[in-house]
Amino acid sequence: MADAPRAFVAGHPIGHSRSPLIHGAWLMRYGIDGSYSAIDVPPEEFRALTVALRAGEWIGGNVTIPHKETAFNLVDRRDAAAEAIGAVNTLWLENGVLVGGNTDAFGFAANLDQRLQGWRDGQTALVLGAGGASRAVIHALLEAGYSRIDIVNRTVERADQLATRFGQKTAAYGWDAAGTLLKSADLIVNTTSLGMHGQPPLVLDMADVRPDAMATDIVYVPLETPFLKLAAEAGLRTADGLGMLLHQAAPGFSHWFGTWPDVDDTLRDLVIADLNKVHS
Numbered sequence: 001m002a003d004a005p006r007a008f009v010a011g012h013p014i015g016h017s018r019s020p021l022i023h024g025a026w027l028m029r030y031g032i033d034g035s036y037s038a039i040d041v042p043p044e045e046f047r048a049l050t051v052a053l054r055a056g057e058w059i060g061g062n063v064t065i066p067h068k069e070t071a072f073n074l075v076d077r078r079d080a081a082a083e084a085i086g087a088v089n090t091l092w093l094e095n096g097v098l099v100g101g102n103t104d105a106f107g108f109a110a111n112l113d114q115r116l117q118g119w120r121d122g123q124t125a126l127v128l129g130a131g132g133a134s135r136a137v138i139h140a141l142l143e144a145g146y147s148r149i150d151i152v153n154r155t156v157e158r159a160d161q162l163a164t165r166f167g168q169k170t171a172a173y174g175w176d177a178a179g180t181l182l183k184s185a186d187l188i189v190n191t192t193s194l195g196m197h198g199q200p201p202l203v204l205d206m207a208d209v210r211p212d213a214m215a216t217d218i219v220y221v222p223l224e225t226p227f228l229k230l231a232a233e234a235g236l237r238t239a240d241g242l243g244m245l246l247h248q249a250a251p252g253f254s255h256w257f258g259t260w261p262d263v264d265d266t267l268r269d270l271v272i273a274d275l276n277k278v279h280s
């Protein structure tokens with residue numbers, strides 16, 4: 001009998017990852033004989049992991065900080081999202097070929113599909129932040145048909161780089177422009193780490209925001225960030241960021257274990273309980 005398929009999440013550090021909890025719950029739910037484990041892989045050992053993968057020791061895995069760009073460079077083939085975003089977070093084998101995908105944009109969109117009805121009808125988005133998460137969000141917004149994406153970042157040069165990367169539907173601004181850009185936004189997205197447990201809050205003047213606008217955050221600890229609270233108080237419909245984490249896991253699970261898993265309240269509640277345990 002063949003060994004049960006083994007998948008991993010590789011990062012450095014890796015202790016904080018919720019991915020084993022998510023995939024472990026799915027493995028149990030669908031009665032699949034397989035495993036998913038967190039492995040701490042320092043940068044100098046990442047290449048060896050790809051060798052082990054190609055040799056069949058693993059069925060695939062997720063990669064997280066600091067390996068997403070290295071993985072991008074080491075795979076044999078990349079999916080379209082990974083190419084657009086410039087980072088790989090999911091690895092799988094196709095007939096011996098090591099494929100690198102990026103499921104963060106999918107996760108972002110699937111979360112909003114589930115929790116923010118009408119988000120795909122928007123035209124103009126305001127994206128706060130210009131890091132790795134911002135690239136996935138911008139790709140998802142372009143795929144969803146947004147025709148104007150304003151990128152605001154403390155370090156305007158990083159926003160400029162993203163606008164150059166993603167083209168004419170995107171424009172870069174410094175933080176000062178946020179107040180004005182808010183007025184025309186259908187969807188406002190925080191991709192910065194502001195508002196995360198232990199970080200300063202994201203504070204925006206929402207006075208002139210459109211009443212029919214929507215807001216979402218990639219931060220999910222806490223679930224209701226100061227930014228989402230401000231947005232809700234201004235009358236906006238909001239979606240928290242936890243669903244992006246849950247949904248981004250689904251394509252990998254499907255590649256490795258052959259079943260497309262459900263992202264439902266049972267899974268969400270399981271992860272929330274774990275977050276509360278750590279952050280209470």
Ligand code: ATR
Nearest residue numbers: 129130131132133134153154155158191192193194
């Ligand atoms: P990730 O890959 O998770 O997006 P990152 O690349 O470190 O992480 O990006 C973090 C984002 O949060 C950046 O947009 C960063 O702004 P800078 O590019 O100016 O660093 C933003 N950020 C972090 N702390 C911030 C703060 N105190 N004020 C404003 N923006 C902040």
